[in-house]
Amino acid sequence: MKRRSFLGLMGAAGAGLAAPAVAPVAARAAAKDFRGYHDTPGVLFDGTRCIGCRKCELACNQVNNLPEPEVPFDNLEILNTRRRTDSATFTVVNKFDTPGGPVYRKNQCNHCLEPACASSCFVSAFQKKSDSAVDYDETVCVGCRYCMIACPFEIPTYEYHKAFTPRVMKCTLCGPQMRSGELRLPGCVQACPMEAMIYGPRHELINLARRRFAAFPGRYVEQIYGEHEMGGTSWMYISGVPFTQVGLREDLGTKSAPELTAGALAAVPVVVGVWPVLLGGIYAINKRKEKIAAQEQQEAVAAALAKAKAEAEENLTTSLSKAEEAANRRLDNEVKKAVKEALAKKEEELKAADATKTDEEEGK
């Protein structure tokens, strides 16, 4: 029995045993207590063994019934151009020229432990299964392609030329075929003539990688890519050259996608809880201010009215008294005038009487 099949069987057994325990963890990608994916199966890719033969690409194409490629799989010239996965190609091998000569690296979905695609999908079309495969359900997919934005490994692809049934396409880790018993190992793993890939429980793979580091000092960069990247992946890589030289970004960090968005999501209940109270309060304060202002205005108007009334009354009294005084004075004057006139008249009469008297006396 070949070692990779042995590990494969172990992986399958592990998945079977672990399934009940792992499933809830897998379903709750954003759970607070993260117990890890200790027993779930994964694949270890050893970059020092890959010879760029494209047999894995061929196997993937056949297992998944993908359309025939433009360049046949036995043509290795294509390795001179950098390729990425697309809707008809779930895996590609790229050649990287390094100081020590060409190095080949296979690329496909890494089946993250806490996948960005699953975390970002607004219809939950992606699910991390207990057998490690990140499954896609095309019957609910709306085609928003946020999963493609979210994936740090640039894996999901899209059927842009289908008008009515476009799907997001990516490697399935041969989940459907292995669940139905059609395959015991992922198609690419089974097809590799160099045993560059090993399928088995994740922690076993990590141990195996460390054993290789110890057994071949100087051959490897002693780091397992995917052990911690983006919260860890089910597909992991070991390499003889720095990972950046074979197109694996080392600046992704160890935070999983759900951790990256947790802060923004946590703000939702805060806004929903605080905003209405705050805005309602501001409204109430403004309403009260308006009410007080209206009251004050009313009071001011009343005070002004009262003041005006008092002033008017005072004015009236003063003018009345003035008028009375004037009238009295006029009366006085009139009386004085009348008395004066009467006196003058009297005097004249007296004078006239005197004159008659004298005349009479002279006439005697």
Next chain:
Amino acid sequence: MSTVTNDDFKSYLTPFNIVTGLIIIAGLIVTVIRFTGGLGAVTNLDDNYPWGIWISFDLLCGVALAAGGYTTAAACYVFGFKKYHSAVRPAVLTAFLGYALVVMALHYDVGRPWRLPYPIFVQQGTTSLLFEVGLCVFLYLTVLFMEFLPTLFEWTGWRKLRDALVKMTLVLVIFGVVLSTLHQSSLGALYTIAPSKLHPLWYSAYLPVFFFVSSIAAGLSMVIFEGSLSHKYLHRMMDEEYNRNHNDVVLGFAKGCSWVLFGYFALKMVGLTYDNNWHYLASGFGAWFLVEMLCFVALPAFLYAVGARDKNFALIKWTAILTVLGIVLNRFNVSLVAFNYHLPSEAKYFPAFMEIIISVFIVTVGVVVFRFVSTRMPVFFEHPDYKGQH
């Protein structure tokens, strides 16, 4: 025979109608191609750039620029700036149309548009920020529709329905502000999941805050901008009340927007410092970042302040245009220019001609519907039967 004469026909052939007519015909043609040939037939989208100009312009910019609805309504009804009352109806109408068009644009962009209700009614992906955006936009569109309905009911004369809705105004406004806060910020938060793809100068854990605060500036500036456009072309529809208050609205919004932009600038600097990204300023992307921050944030903040102080209305209007352009630039930078910055330039996306046609088509539909509604319904004037009643 028909009673339509040559003269009747001629009266419809205004330059405005001819241009909009042509755009609408072109838009309909591309629509047919899009829905028969798939996204690939009309767009330059690919596996590296799943989101193009329809998301950048129609969704991100569209939603930000429709923020006038919640900012104006909140200023008038919640914060008690009664002098802005006349600006509420045009702003609510613009916001409602803006969101309706965002939803229309989404029908072009998503692969299976008939499934757009799925995230709400079939299976909810509650860990997704896009779910939050979708739910909020759906609810907010409903709120805006209810805020707009009184205008429609005054036009049709259905007083009872109208009065019932007017009574709910405050609740609707507060609900609208909550929903707007959530989805304006979520649009920025969408990108928090991709730290490795967005250039560090634009990526920040504060992206949601940046998007929310800048949406306020966008909303205020759009009200000034649209107000002056409407003033020019729809002046005949405006009553004395609207015209008397217009200058107050412009001055008040300019002052407010100046403060918001200064605050936004400060927040961006806090973000830059928090992530210790100052050294990136010396790169090419750094220069571009400085252009955005200095010419489209700091400059308008300053110009608004000067314009408000001097009561310089021309300056305020030009500043509003500058601010709106700045918001568009920011959304483009986040979603297109600084996105996938690690890719070689030949792998970068540039919109296809037909994608641009659809975006222009959607804006044109908005302008036509706005014109139709505002020339018939009491938007810029108070309906004589309902004076001073809302």
